[in-house]
Amino acid sequence: MPKRFVFVVRQPPYSGARNAEMLDQILAAAAFDLAVDVLFLDDGVWHLQSGQSPQNAGLRRFAPMLQTLELYDVREIAVEAESLEERALAAEKLILPVRCLARIDIPDWIAGHEIAVSCG
Amino acid sequence: MSVLHLVNTSPFETVALIRCLERAGEGDAVLLLENGVYGALSGCGFSAKVAAAAGSLDIVVLEPDLEARGLDRARLLQSLRLVGYSGFVELAVRHPLSLSWT
Amino acid sequence: MQLDRQGFLADPSSWNEELAERLADTIGIRLTEEHWEIVRFIRDYYRRYEYLPNARLFVKAIQKSLGADKGSSRYLHKLFPGGPLKQVCLVAGLPKPPGCL
Numbered sequence: 605m606p607k608r609f610v611f612v613v614r615q616p617p618y619s620g621a622r623n624a625e626m627l628d629q630i631l632a633a634a635a636f637d638l639a640v641d642v643l644f645l646d647d648g649v650w651h652l653q654s655g656q657s658p659q660n661a662g663l664r665r666f667a668p669m670l671q672t673l674e675l676y677d678v679r680e681i682a683v684e685a686e687s688l689e690e691r692a693l694a695a696e697k698l699i700l701p702v703r704c705l706a707r708i709d710i711p712d713w714i715a716g717h718e719i720a721v722s723c724g
Numbered sequence: 725m726s727v728l729h730l731v732n733t734s735p736f737e738t739v740a741l742i743r744c745l746e747r748a749g750e751g752d753a754v755l756l757l758e759n760g761v762y763g764a765l766s767g768c769g770f771s772a773k774v775a776a777a778a779g780s781l782d783i784v785v786l787e788p789d790l791e792a793r794g795l796d797r798a799r800l801l802q803s804l805r806l807v808g809y810s811g812f813v814e815l816a817v818r819h820p821l822s823l824s825w826t
Numbered sequence: 827m828q829l830d831r832q833g834f835l836a837d838p839s840s841w842n843e844e845l846a847e848r849l850a851d852t853i854g855i856r857l858t859e860e861h862w863e864i865v866r867f868i869r870d871y872y873r874r875y876e877y878l879p880n881a882r883l884f885v886k887a888i889q890k891s892l893g894a895d896k897g898s899s900r901y902l903h904k905l906f907p908g909g910p911l912k913q914v915c916l917v918a919g920l921p922k923p924p925g926c927l
Binding site: 635676 | 880
Binding site: 612614645646684707710711712714715717718719720722 | 726727749821826
């Protein structure tokens, strides 16, 4: 059984080098056929906001990179329902299909992994 | 598996501590270190939340970081534990998972 | 055809199929339909996701889209003996992928 990883993303996009490092870490794990889940919490959920067009701000588009997670069999992309709600975001309008978890279920869900990585 | 949560930012500056407490599960530990040690203070806006969380969580403060900032025990919430570096290591061994909140 | 110091197409927007043949020529490859399939794959990947994968992800992505026969280092090395990811990007008129010598 491969080890189960969870990557927890809590920082918003366009926070410097963090974003690219985060994706590098996640994809590196997925490339080695590890069981990878990603959890977006707090401002991390802004990564999933649709219609991001950072080009005019001189920033690199990150959403398309995130969309490759599906390509590499990342098992589960989860978001916390409360984090969405606090930001008036709706799960069905995000750039990726996600599993919504209630805040109360987060501890058990995290505890089901063997390695947790906080990545921005 | 239980989680060791690490909080290293001041609760006067970020909401990391509160966000962490909201997602920590029963039996998890929360270690306050670096500027996170200010979260151990009593009589502040966040203190009631920390005290309440200490009922189901092992909330631990890194003593060298407290001392460095000149905070003495009398000003801290009573339900928290103080540890040194060896206590930190022990926590890391006891909780196989760890997450940083900044 | 303008090349950069490492032999990659200097102006990616000038790429076309005829240029691809000439780019392949510079690394001693004669493009067959099998090569083209991989070239189109990486162009499509780059257009869609706006980054280039590393070598390992590249093989995995091909596996996923074109099947396990083609998504293998052996198959890809046969087509592009000088390093599949680097050479396919060169032929496809894309930037040099990160982490390639």
